[in-house]
Amino acid sequence: MTRHDLTRHDLTRHDLSRHDLTRHDHERRLGMTTAVLVQALAALSLPTSATAAALGVHTARLRRRHRHGAARTAELRRRVRRLEAARAGLERTAVTDPLTGVWNYRHLQLTLDREVARHTRGERPLAVLLLDISGFEAISAAHGHHRAHAVLRDLAQRLAIEVRRADTLGRYGGEEFLVLLPDTGVEGAAQVAERLCWTVRRHRLLLPAEPPGTAPGPSGGPGAPGDAAARPGNGLTAAIGIAVLPRDGAHAATLLRAADRALRDATRAGGDCWRGAPAHRDPAAARRTPIEDSTRTQLGVSAPQ
Template identity: 35%
Template sequence: MVKVNGLFRAFSFQRTREQLLMLEREISALRSELKALAMTDELTGIANKRALSHRLRHEVVRARRHGEPLSVLFIDLDNFKSVNDLFGHARGDAVLVSVAQTLMQSFRQTDLLARVGGDEFVALLPSTGIESAVTVAEKVVEELRSTREAIPRIDSRTPLTASVGAAALGKDGDDGGLHLVREADKAMYRAKAMGGDGVVTASPSENKRSSNGHGSNHNGAADGGGHGVHVGIGREEGSE
């Protein structure tokens, strides 16, 4: 009887141990899932503002340590408010999901695209200087204009367009890259002031408008310096 009781206790202990290990694995998986959810935009499924902030700090440190370029694009849809006003938020949400899917096609796996506001997106481009960033931004503008989605107006439907601000990491600033996002945000508003549907780089000195893109590629080349160029598709050259 003593031997049987001992075997029973050993069996019970082993079973309890296995149950505890299983519970630990379930808790670990749940934590990973919750962490992923905390970094994901609930509507579009792409990264959210928290994920952007976390990755941005890491990329700024890496860029400064290795002397590599780092750029940010701030993307804001033009006249998006009319979608919600005329067709309701459900339709607006559907457009945002479609936009996120379209935008993702313009970026590499090493880039990060995050939704940071209602119709605002930020793209983080590691190992990418300003010239290459502008090329990517031009692609974003073109892709959105050619998408099947459209911005409803009272009298017609117009192509879905966006204003994009581009900024590259400079030597100054030690706030985890927040200044980089702010500079791209300011450039985006300048793009809107110039009619939208285009790209403006962060530069306080000039804001020239051109109708064609640059010849650079999104290949991580260490091109530098903001140019303040507005690229409006199909627009004539001129000053702001």
């Protein structure tokens, strides 16, 4: 072996030794890196588990709060519905007459003002009927005020049925009632007044039975035997005054005054009839015969029954 071969052999051995050292060092470093990674992952897994546990606890709390909030919301909604129902009841009570159950004076005034303004803008007619019912004094004397009040309430409810849903009927005071008829002229108001007079006259009174051998008199009190057969009605009569916008007035106050004047005329005529505003009524009506009155009733003029 030559010197040159020995030198090359030594270099080869030297290269192999250096390669072995490099590989060993690489494996050692790789092992250290793996250990470090394992430790790092272990260290990172601990916060992740704690975070997951805390997140689970927080989620459970949120669910409990959501259930509690939903229950509270449902309870608040129930309270709101009860309050709205109570408010509606109070509003209805504020505009309802406590004795008869129909609209009261306050509601009539507000409705009349509103209807007058609406019909004036639209140039449409509006009829106002003012009723005064007579005969309750005899019922009070014979059966007491409580029974008379019950009869008044029952009659008011019956009168409310005799008008349209768009109409307004309320107690004006005492035994007086006011009826507002939107989009109604003279002829329509006369027909309604005639029907209301008939309803009052023929309304069945809720009175206790009389002792045997007696029959109720015309006024609702006790009478002689056989008196019921000749009795023309129940002892109640209605006098009605009619006023129509714009013929009898352009404001609520003027309409009410015109209806009140017409009511006084109907009362002076004996009741159980209706009259229009005096300023527009034919003065010759008082001289007509019953046949002429019957004919004119269909045309808008009523005579006592």
